[in-house]
């Protein structure tokens with residue numbers, strides 16, 4: 001394959017970037033993990049008319065490694081699709097958890113970003129722009145059980161303490177049919193009388209849905225899908241199946 005001078009220079013810069021990222025002493029190496037469940041499928045825009053999570057797309061990309069290098073140059077890139085035949089490199093800001101809405105495209109592979117301390121093989125994804133490493137649990141449990149489950153693996157319930165983090169998690173949750181209509185427990189509670197995150201820090205940015213918080217007996221917090229993932233106060237450990245939700249664990253990196 002012939003490369004013109006600008007393309008060749010760009011390729012060399014990307015290769016150097018990839019190598020430099022991998023070789024930084026003392027730092028976790030960013031790398032990509034192939035998600036074979038998505039083989040031969042591609043997602044251009046999740047959910048048709050939902051918010052687009054596309055970071056960028058490139059054509060005439062000669063390998064998945066070159067696509068990975070492109071992704072690494074953009075902090076908002078968390079996953080990419082690559083199709084060798086078209087040289088297509090399609091980068092997204094979120095991880096897709098299923099192929100329900102994917103289009104068939106033979107030869108496409110799908111890769112997610114990870115690093116040493118954000119274990120992709122266990123379902124975590126890395127979002128560098130906000131220093132997030134998180135995992136979605138498709139498991140209906142009380143908030144207390146969700147916290148215990150996270151803690152048992154050295155993680156904690158998700159801390160959504162800024163508008164930017166909320167925006168990213170919103171796009172992630174809206175991006176897959178598996179998560180779009182699910183309530184999700186996060187790591188804020190008022191068990192001690194004041195609103196705290198699980199690391200003990202005060203909640204200083206609030207994102208309550210309209211008419212929430214609704215009850216003094218509801219001392220834990222979830223992101224309610226029917227509130228566009230704004231916050232709802234909920235019971236921590238009682239109420240039956242209606243008070244059991246999926247949850248997201250985060251790993252501090």
Ligand SMILES: [Ca+2]
Nearest residue numbers: 214232233234
């Ligand atoms: Ca409530």
